[in-house]
Amino acid sequence: xxxxYDLVRFAKNTKYEDIPADVIEGAKTLLKDAIAVxxxxxxxxGVEGALKVVRDWGGKEEASVWVFGDRxxxxxxxxxxxxxxxxxDYDEVQLDAVVHTEISVVPTVLAIAEAIGGVSGRELLRTIxxxxxxxxxxxxxxxxxxxxxxxxxxSTVGYLASAVAAGVLMGLTEExxxxxxxxxxxxxxxxxxxxxxxxxxxxxxxxxxxxxxVMSAYLAREGVTGAHNVFEGRFGxxxxxxxxxxxxxxxxxxxxxxxxxRDLSFKSNPxxxxxxxxTSAMEMLIREHDIKPEEITGxxxxxxxxxxxxxxxxxxxxxxxxxxxxxxxxxxxxxCKVASKGTIGLKDMTEEGLNDxxxxxxxxxxxxxxxxxxxxxxxxxxxxxxxxxxxxxxDFTAQPFPKGHPENPMxxxxxxxxxxxxxxxxxxxxxxxxxxxxxxxIDHMEDEADATALTKLLNDSFIR
Numbered sequence: 001x002x003x004x005y006d007l008v009r010f011a012k013n014t015k016y017e018d019i020p021a022d023v024i025e026g027a028k029t030l031l032k033d034a035i036a037v038x039x040x041x042x043x044x045x046g047v048e049g050a051l052k053v054v055r056d057w058g059g060k061e062e063a064s065v066w067v068f069g070d071r072x073x074x075x076x077x078x079x080x081x082x083x084x085x086x087x088x089d090y091d092e093v094q095l096d097a098v099v100h101t102e103i104s105v106v107p108t109v110l111a112i113a114e115a116i117g118g119v120s121g122r123e124l125l126r127t128i129x130x131x132x133x134x135x136x137x138x139x140x141x142x143x144x145x146x147x148x149x150x151x152x153x154x155s156t157v158g159y160l161a162s163a164v165a166a167g168v169l170m171g172l173t174e175e176x177x178x179x180x181x182x183x184x185x186x187x188x189x190x191x192x193x194x195x196x197x198x199x200x201x202x203x204x205x206x207x208x209x210x211x212x213x214v215m216s217a218y219l220a221r222e223g224v225t226g227a228h229n230v231f232e233g234r235f236g237x238x239x240x241x242x243x244x245x246x247x248x249x250x251x252x253x254x255x256x257x258x259x260x261x262r263d264l265s266f267k268s269n270p271x272x273x274x275x276x277x278x279t280s281a282m283e284m285l286i287r288e289h290d291i292k293p294e295e296i297t298g299x300x301x302x303x304x305x306x307x308x309x310x311x312x313x314x315x316x317x318x319x320x321x322x323x324x325x326x327x328x329x330x331x332x333x334x335x336c337k338v339a340s341k342g343t344i345g346l347k348d349m350t351e352e353g354l355n356d357x358x359x360x361x362x363x364x365x366x367x368x369x370x371x372x373x374x375x376x377x378x379x380x381x382x383x384x385x386x387x388x389x390x391x392x393x394x395d396f397t398a399q400p401f402p403k404g405h406p407e408n409p410m411x412x413x414x415x416x417x418x419x420x421x422x423x424x425x426x427x428x429x430x431x432x433x434x435x436x437x438x439x440x441x442i443d444h445m446e447d448e449a450d451a452t453a454l455t456k457l458l459n460d461s462f463i464r
Contacts, residue, residue, distance in 0.1 A: 002229040002236070003251045007137070008177045010255050011130040011168050016122045016446075019129055019259070024446070026261040027128040031442050032415055033092050033266055034085050034106040035066070035458060040270075040346055040422035041087030042067050045324065046200035050083050050207075063114035067426060069459045074115035075214040081107035082207035088349060089203070089328045090270035090422070094263060095382040095405065097139025097153070098146060098273070098306075101264070104158035104210040105131045105165050111214055112169045113451045119169060121448030129261060131165035136260035141231075141250035144242050145380060146192060147309040151241055152202075155190020158209030160230065160237070166217035182226020183216035184209075185237060195272075195310065198317060198325035266410050268403040268418070269344045271327075273382040274307035275334040276402035281387035282338040284398045291391055293339050293358050298390035301331055302371030304383040312368035319363050324349055335387065336362040346425045426462070434461035 016024075041047060051068065054076040061071035065080050072080070085091055086103040093100050109127050113119040138157045146153055163184035167177035190205040220226065229236050231248060238246035269279050278301050285291060301312075311331040312318050321327040327337075327349060337344050340358040347353055374383050388397040401407040403414075410418070419439065423430045438461065441454055448454070 002232050003248055004178055004181055004228070004230045005174070006252045006255065007134050008164060008174050008181070011134060011164050012174050012177065014126065014130050014256065016126045018256075019126065023129055023259040023261055024125055026259075026264070027125045027132070028442050028445060029266065029415060030092065030102050030128060030132065030261065030264070031106065031445070031454075032419060032439065034102040035438065036419040036422040037088055037090040038066050038081060038084035039426040040090060041084035042427035043425075044084075044087035044203070046203060047083060047087060050204065051080055054080060063111040064455050064459055066455070066458055067428065067462055069464065074111045075211045077114070078107045078111035078214045079207045079211035081111065082210040083204050086203045086206055088270045088346060089272055090267050090346070092264045092266045093273045093382065094136050094139060094260070095265050095273060096263070096380070097136045097142075098380070098382055099135060099139040099157055100154040100206065101132050101135045101158075101161070103154065103206040104162040104213065105135065107207075107210045108162040108213045109165050109169055110451070110455055111210075112166050112217070114455060116170060117450070117452070119451045121445040121451050123169065124451040125445055127165050127169045129259065130168065131161050132261045133259050134164055135161035136263065137251050140260075141238070141246050141248060142242050143247055143380065144245035145306055147306055149241065149243065150192045152190040152192055152195065152205060155205035155209055156188050156241060158190075158206050159184040159188040159212050162209055162213035163216045166213045167220065170217050170221060172217065172221055176220045178228055179224065179226045180216045180220035181230055182228055183219050183224060184212050185227055185230050187212045187216070188237070188241070195329055196314070198323055198329060200325065202325060263406055265402065265406065266404040266415065266418075268410060268414065269334075270346055270349050271334050271344060272311055272329045274303060274311040275329070275331050276404070277383065277385040277400070278303070278331050278387055279334045279338055279344060280400050280402040280408075281385060281398040282335045282389070283343055284400055285387065285389050285396045286338060286342055289396050291339070291389055291396065293362060295391040295393060296339060296362060296365060296389060297392065299335055299339070299362070299366045300388040300390070301335060301366065301368045302374060302386035303331070303368065304375045304378050305370050306379075307331065307383060307385065308368055308370050319366070321354060324351065324354070327354060331368050332363050332366040333359070335366060336360075346421065428462040428464050431461050431463060437461070
């Protein structure tokens, strides 16, 4: 029997009381992060166009578009909210499994919660925990680099894990949830070319997964069936998408005992995963050695092959970024922006941020290369990076885990600063004290009788 049944049984039968307290706290942190980065995404390129399309379509008023307040069919709300969450590339990432998870799971569960009503805060948190665990387990089971096969796992895996989340929250039977995953598998997509061409669809691919998850669960509830051998079938996910380079045992190893939500990295900078470690290293070197831009004669960044392909190629865009998406996926941009300003924030990922003469004067001094020792140890995942800054005073080197990594975590105050930063960057002005009210509600989410209170509070927090 395909291991999808084991995963669905785990998701269906795990009780809130079975989940360790720190794992529940992890789900709360995930909620905070998703809402924060979604607010920051409200003014991002592509959002206005996507929102216009679904507004024009209209339909049954089931669920809310975050911040904007529109009421739309649940699958449309999940789609737009996912676009918001990924638009700034500020959302969390599991660096070893190489997946962003909150961007499809959280919009899915909050849209479903509104559409069906009566979902408690505890049930919302429980569903997030099990869906996140399944998401990351699938990522770990994949043993092929995404730049080798061309898929983006945040999107492709998001279809499957988010369909589980939708089915569980809707109270479907185990067989119906398996059908929902099979229906989602029939739609699964998401490719690396969108990132390589720095197109706006890069930030929308996980949103297709969220939309699909909602639709798939609804279809399964009405008796539509999907493939059941989703992972291990002859034409299942592992064979078709991963060419057999997968370890299905990773799906169920310590299932219900080890929760992978503990291993998420929450971003301290709004950039792609492979840029995080170079940025943290550069920030450390600038801070510790007071390096001035005019002193820099060269910057060497050693990373794994995935980092080079994803964030240093093609050179014409990664060493000379012309758009915000170019910059989000550019190691040269990241390290040069830090050299220019000391860090990277949301304002640096704008058209204005691209017009930084100091940053641009340093771009041709950067050399990104594959570091053999890093490739050997971290070939599959998003790796640390070895950064050496050559200056007129000498050479300085650092190789830290990025801020937000489990080995270098963000604390509650870090998350609070991030949320306030994101709320201040949104399209609309925030009402006084709204940030603290949202944080307080999430901190006590288990006490909410109806999880839709969170969406209502969020949408009431802005002056529109």
